[in-house]
Amino acid sequence: MPPIKFKEVQRNLNVRDLPSRLRGRVEDEVMVTKFKGEDTDPPVNAVTETVKDHTKQSYEEQESDTPVITAADK
């Protein structure tokens, strides 16, 4: 059986992300430290131009970023 992503587990158990309008300063108390100590802007995915998710780890069973296909790869 293929492994399922933990996000799917959360969804099945009705654990959902709060809508952005319901988020407040409570989360900011810990989440502002996310890029602490970095002078530059957070890294951006070259293809999608979205900010890379720093929350993702290198554990093999976890979700990986969408692969970036460059011209050289083609």
Next chain:
Amino acid sequence: MNQEFSALLHNGTWSLVSLPTHANIVGCRWIYKIKRKADGAIERYKARLVAKGFHLREGVDFSETFSPVIKHATIQLVISIAVTYKWPIKQLDVQNAFLHGDLHENVFMLQPRGYVHPQYPNHVCKLHKSLYGLRQAPRSWFSKLSTKLMSLGFSESKADTSLFVLQKFNSVIYIIIYVDDILITGSSASVINNIIHSLQTTFAVKDLGSLAYFLGVEALWCTDGMYLTQRKYIVDLLKRSKMENAKPCTSPMASNYRLTFTDGTPFEDISLYRSIVGSMQYLAFTRPDLAFVVHKVSKFMHNPLDTHWQAVKRILRYLKHSISTGLFITGNVNFTLQAFSDSDWAADRDDRRSVGAYCIYMGSNLVSWSCKQQPTVTRSNTEAEYKAIANAAAELIWFKSILRELGLSPQHSPTLWCDNIGATYLTSNPKFHARTKHIEIDVHFVRDQVYNKELVVQFISSKNQLADALT
């Protein structure tokens, strides 16, 4: 402190008497607390006089104890119903709740520090009313409150004694009691207001308005339902464990990570481990995704190793990542019950006991879940699954009874989904006798339920097994 002392005197909590001979004298002390709002801002400073309950002697100063604590499944159920019918949910706070209880035993207490009567410094307080800290205080408060609710026409639920139901004049009202915190919901806003006014004539009841923050759980309304979240609690937990600057991660535990009693060196701060894991257990109130991992790390509370602490830190990092999540309760549900049960057979390397888990949905709302190690070792996967089915079936029966009391009997028998064909067969036929004759008789009550069409057990593939996440 002056306010609290005045309230106690006004309430006739005690009278000063000369020190009786051979009487057990209970001490007292002041407790100070900062009450905070949901966003962490200071609401007020509070002082409370508490009796030193540990000075009481059982059988002399008190006999029975009980505290009205609602089951978390009842809260989820009632909120689901209220959200579905778009009923208002109001939150009440009873100020100095325990002081309302009448005391039937002779209890003597020292005069409070700072408020010793100048003329009678050697007198003691003979308590007439209950006081915080007394062992019998919650019981006498609940007795007083339930008597009042009964007089208003409510009936006490048999399935959960902290739930009261009123069905009168085509309106239905539910009251949930968690010691001195009360939720009230129902079909008629005017009846709810009348009940609140009636309660206010007897108790100092504060109407906190629409449900927003109850038992440390934030309720956030949205157009299609409600989110229950404990994000402030998570922030506090991260700060307490000094993990607020940790790197977040997307899952609470690596899938191939095995924890045992022996692999690792003893963790030096056992209190910290117990405190953090205990807090995580409370977090599981709104986070079924944590049920399995918290169960795993809870097993080592008595003797944690550094590997166990690593696992706890991983959960904390996951909490940081998922701080902005909540348990979603949708407003579009029917009242059909469905349960998913699963087990991991002999997965524990230390004692080879299995973990049984279930999750129960009412419509599409998750209303109850559990992840527990089975008390005995099972000889086969089928047996472990069959035991998990029995546990889920017991919870389903409880749900049916509470729904009946709420006037919402489901039209169809609940369906219990299991991903083990052998266990599914066992629920309807006494097959595999040679391999199942050792299974305890009580587990076979599932068969009676299936035979009486009170329950339907069906097979589901492991791919679609929702309880798989809990094992």
